[in-house]
Amino acid sequence: MQFKNLIILSAAVSAETVQLSTMSSKEDVNGKGISSLHEGAGINYAFLSSGSDTLDYDESTKFLSVSYDTYSEYFTIDSGFVGVSVSPAPVEVTFDKDNNLLVDGSSEGFYGCKNTNDPYDNSESSYELMYYSGNSTAPDGCLPLTVVKVSGAGNKTDTGTKTTTSTGTETTSSTVSCTETKCQPQTTAYLTTFTGGAEKFGSAGILALGAGAFAALL
Template identity: 50%
Template sequence: MNFRTLLTLAASSAVASADSVYLVAKSNSTEVNGNGVGFAHEGAGINYGFLGTGKGSTLSYSAADKQLTLDTGVEQFFRVSGGFVAASVEGPDAAITFDSNDYLLVNGSSSYFYACKNTNDPYKYSASSYEVMYYPENAPSGCLSLTLQKKDVSGPSSSGAPTTTPGSNSTIPVTSSTLSTSSVTASHSAVNSTSIFTDAAAAMDYAPAGSFFALVGLAAALI
């Protein structure tokens, strides 16, 4: 058996060992409980996690590597640095595992995940949609505590069929709701609700499922 054949077999084995999953929020808040996590493009090589109805973005999980990845044409790793939950080409920053109930563990803990508004994300999507954040300490007031649970992509969705979005295999329409007036930490100062995405958020209230991410894709293409 030659070296090329060995490489092919190794690659096939790695693909076979990865599970296709998506993440849903579990929370005492009915605003976000059961919502899927979709990763929206917000910069070169980085996608931030947002909550909405339906299945979230399709991710690959390798138990051997203890990593979640998003395929956007390049491999992006699930990261929690700087408060933001993101998929990034920077590479992994923690060991990702799951407990017996399929709750996501960062370095062994399922705690510190929150749904927040007005996080000062680059494209200001959090002015109208809940962003998934990670605060081991000093979580801003107004954020909603949650845990993340993995679901098998082949399993049934409780909120209907997924919709396709830029940068992922499948994802979710993000739900619009009343803006939070809470402030966030200095590094994520609150944004004014009259940001450049106010009109997009208003249109989203009356648009069919998936229209928000269509607007996201358009905006990303123009920036």
Template identity: 40%
Template sequence: MKYSLALPLSLLGLAASAAAQVANVTLEVISSDSTIDGKFLTSIHESAGVNYVFLADSGDSYIYDYGVNTFFGTSFAGVSALLQVDDELLTVSVLDGYTKFDIVKGNTLAVNGSSSGFYACKNTGDPYSYSTSAYQAMFYSSDAPSDCIPFTIEYVLVGQSAKNSSSTTYSNSTTNATSTSVPTATYTGGAGMLKASAALTVGVVGAALALVL
């Protein structure tokens, strides 16, 4: 991982989705292992501009933009960070690039078309050793450690749980052939979203310059 002035350029593409609907959601862990089933993803600071993702009883709130299938999460000095798969790590960071999370089977997250690959692991060697006592969210496309627990991720409205709202059907306030059904807790369209996207891009430029310098 490295800091790069290319970050604002990568976010310019996100600004193009200015009319996309967004929703305040949390990310819930679904697993056949009761130890982690029903936990939520939360992020903890581990490096400059980078949070590592762990499992906890409550989770971070995200803004999901299904125009680009991207999750905006924790902010760093007012700059929104993105949920990303970075090698084997699941992070929330301001580093270059972003991960596209497709939505399959309702509200289930997928990377490269698959909802598998997410694992809860301990003793990963994270910088501050949080994983000695908490499960860290990792991503392995193959050869996951045998002591890690596989899970999938579903997104739900803040304060809800997939366990308790499985009969609830979420729908878009605007529907088109390519849109994905998402919770509609928050909607910003047209100029409002464009203004927010522009402000985000300007903020990221300043943050990236500060990080490089």
């Protein structure tokens, strides 16, 4: 039985690596980095600091995130608290031509606040990044600011492919797409045809084989 393997590789897509900073007319919260501090299980609230966390920005989903081995944490806003957490649902953000971060199309609503009653009381000594918009009003003492994308590693992606094809019952193929910070399998679709396959498996069997090979890579 002779196998012929056709491999279709989708275009590799990499997230843009970004860091965030602040811009404000208030000196205490101007030109600060933004980093997240652990405040509970799967919860990391954003604080103004001397350095900035590195995040991945996916332009297709409009999500900012940090990925780990088994899960990802996303840029979130919950009752005014800005964080990089596993919940609630991620907030869609965009950037304007000046690299200002926009929520619902606006850069307004971000503040640096102290004494926010955060779980670990980090805001007693540091400004916490908060968000108030619409009918919500920032408490007294909060200083308005704009969140700005200041740097990133860009969209560099390296792709390598190793494919082994044999005549028989097994074929192995793997494709890996890597950014500067992580690697992940690239989407690969298999279409397998073979002489005599219709007689043994029928047309439905051939489709099932193709679907199984594709699912094995997911």
